[in-house]
Amino acid sequence: MPQVNVVKSELFKYVDQKFTDEQFEDLCFEYGLEMEHGNGVEMNMQRLDKDGNNIDMSKVEVYKVEVPANRYDLLCLEGIATALRSYLNKGKFPIYKLNKPEKLEKVYVKPETKQVRQYVVSGILRNITFDVQSYNSFIDLQDKLHQNICRRRTLCSMGTHDYDKVEGPITYEALPPKDIVF
Numbered sequence: 001m002p003q004v005n006v007v008k009s010e011l012f013k014y015v016d017q018k019f020t021d022e023q024f025e026d027l028c029f030e031y032g033l034e035m036e037h038g039n040g041v042e043m044n045m046q047r048l049d050k051d052g053n054n055i056d057m058s059k060v061e062v063y064k065v066e067v068p069a070n071r072y073d074l075l076c077l078e079g080i081a082t083a084l085r086s087y088l089n090k091g092k093f094p095i096y097k098l099n100k101p102e103k104l105e106k107v108y109v110k111p112e113t114k115q116v117r118q119y120v121v122s123g124i125l126r127n128i129t130f131d132v133q134s135y136n137s138f139i140d141l142q143d144k145l146h147q148n149i150c151r152r153r154t155l156c157s158m159g160t161h162d163y164d165k166v167e168g169p170i171t172y173e174a175l176p177p178k179d180i181v182f
Contacts, residue, residue: 001034001066001067001068001069002066002067002069002075002144002147002148003064003065003066003067004064004065004066004067004074004075004076004077004080004140004144005044005045005062005063005064005065005140006062006063006065006077006080007045007047007060007061007062007077008037008060008061008062008063009061010077010133011063011077011080011081014077014078014081014082014085015081015084015085015088015090016085016090016091017088017090021037024063025037027084027087027088028065030087031083031084031087032068033065033066033067033074033080034065034066035063035064035065035066036063036064037061037062037063037064038061038062038064039057039058039059039060039061039062042062045057045060045062047060047136048132048136049132050132065080067080069148072145072148072149075141075144075145075148076137076138076140076141076144077137077140078134078137079141082094101124101126105122105124105168105170106168106169106170107120107122107170107171107172108169108170108171108172109171109172109173110171110172110173110174112173112174113172113173113174115174116174117156117172117174119156120172122170122172124163125163126163138160139160142158142160145158146158
């Protein structure tokens with residue numbers, strides 16, 4: 001089962017409730033999750049501050065939550081918190097809508113790319129603002145998806161880019177690793 005490390009204080013903030021470790025362990029059991037408790041160093045958890053420096057996680061309380069392999073929505077702090085809030089009748093699941101933008105972007109796929117990746121899918125999320133915590137969580141989620149559903153990037157891989165800094169045309173191409181520059 002995939003394991004998700006979440007900072008205890010952040011989780012309780014999102015769930016909008018405080019628990020003792022025992023109460024939270026019982027809640028996880030009722031919901032079908034398993035939980036271990038430790039600090040960020042024990043859980044091999046790393047965080048970066050807004051300047052990109054490592055944060056000392058040795059005194060940060062962390063839960064390691066094991067989630068079912070088919071529950072990709074639970075691979076991040078926000079997903080776990082949303083599910084538990086709903087389970088506790090503290091709120092409803094969010095409803096997301098797909099809107100057609102005024103201008104559609106095109107991704108041009110180079111023919112040689114088919115030898116490496118047969119398919120490409122892209123999406124643009126608009127009006128998203130990350131703070132340090134939400135960005136760290138987003139990158140953790142992307143990594144969990146790479147490790148699990150993407151089978152350690154052998155089936156697929158994903159990239160995240162700041163759309164405000166992207167200039168077209170957008171191409172998807174296969175290059176030798178030595179020629180890849182970000």
